[in-house]
Amino acid sequence: MICHRQIGLEQRDGDDVGRDPRAMSADELKQLGHNRVSPLRALRLKCLDCCNESAQEVRLCTAVDCASWPFRLAKNPWLSPLSAEARAQKADLMRRNRVSALTTPDKNQVQIDASDFDRLGVPKDTAVDLPSSKLGVAEGGAS
Ligand code: SF4
Structure with a gap:
């Protein structure tokens, strides 16, 4: 639960806008409910959020034009x-x-x-590998 939402906002032209996270401290980010995770892990978590926490749905996602799609299984396929x-x-x-x-x-x-x-x-932020059961990946190939 985000208790201190205001910490992540600033005023611009009289409206609330999101602050630049590059100018925020680790403590401020933690107060917003964020944990120290790799960008790949963050993408994976976003995909799980998008699919109501279903790893299987993330695995089966058909939104191939989504920017997160290649990274949804917490691996960088470009490497x-x-x-x-x-x-x-x-x-x-x-x-x-x-x-x-x-x-x-x-x-x-x-x-x-x-x-x-x-x-x-x-990279220090290399994603922690999750077991295929957690990723919803079927052993032995793509669907
Ligand atoms: S890749 Fe699929 S699951 Fe991930 S954010 Fe995009 S639409 Fe949602």
């Missing part, structure tokens, strides 16, 4: 699949970062941002 080598490299970096996080629990955000994971350009 080419990783090669086996790149996948292994990414897995190795994730394993090293996990070990690093466990052995240096007081790592600050600057140190985390400077980690190998970030230097290789892997």
